[in-house]
Amino acid sequence: MKTFQKTLIAAAAVVLSTAALAQTQAKLKVGLMLPYTGTYAALGNAIENGFRLYVAEQGGKLAGRELEFFKVDDESAPPKATDNVNKLVKRDHVDVLIGSVHSGVAMAMAKVAKDTNTLLIVPNGGADAITGPMCAPNIFRSSFSNWQPGFAMGEVAAKKGHKTAVTITWKYAAGDESVAGFKEAFEKGGGKIVKQLTLPFPNEEFQVLLTEIAAAKPDAVYTFFAGASAVKFVKDYAAAGLKKNIPLYGPGFITDGTLEAQGESAEGLFTTLHYADSLNTKRDNEFRLSYAKTYKLQPDVYAVQGYDAAQMLAIGLKAVNGDVSKKAEFAAALEKAKIDSPRGPFMISKAHNPVQDFYLRQVSNKENKMIGIAVKGLADPARGCKM
């Protein structure tokens, strides 16, 4: 090869590697699509707080890259979700999407993420489909599938010897799938669901349905609500005089981040979740102290899921030296990682959903006390995921 050709090739290599370096040293654009208004507003804020706390603990950078945030309030409104996520992907050109809380919104995000091959980490929305039929190499979840805590509670309720249950929830993916998980385990354990009551999201007119529950006289009630509406439901259930006669069960969302507002009405309730207030491990104690100092608030499961979404992003980014275009390497790193979560260490399944312990908790003195492990290492069945 002639000298000038060698020089040209060398110069081209310098230009290319400089371009790659510039790209990986530019700020990483993070699109936060979360509810900042409506019944799930507190959940969205807790997720963002948790996410930012982890980033701050790393000195503000992940894999050497500073972060730039782009935010959208999705209002937990599925009809607006596709436009909202497209603002982040097509207008702001984010490198990674983080969101959302509401299953319907999260599914719209997963669809866009898949179509545009954008990285997505879901820090709550439990829609079974996201790590089921919609599963994809670039989509991850730091939280749970709706099936998981429901299934864990179904086992607990059956073991307690209850034979009949009424379910009450919102008519959308999260409510339907939470109830389906509960039903699967409860009926396998010898129980029977005698009535399934629903109302549209985010409706809170519970009175008529509470009257139906009183008339049906089941052994137990299973419910999924969350955020501000979980506060109202738990209070209304107690005020209707049902709490002392018919035990109320649910995924831990019915009492997480809500206990100050629920007060006495939540005392004694049993729930199942992948987090609790009294794990008392070194990892969780440090997280809780750091969160409380930073935000003057106690953390909840949503804060943990936001924190772990940032940890998962960091693990993937480190493996690709900050270059998010290397999707396969990013995924491979996460698939073999043990994530050091405040909830306890967990790994992700082939479908990219956490395989994790579900704690049995009981509300005592305004805390979700861990009283045991309901199901150890529970994996979502990932029905329909071909990956």
Ligand code: PHB
């Ligand atoms: C959901 O819509 O998937 C959802 C919302 C709030 C929760 C849990 C699940 O607390």
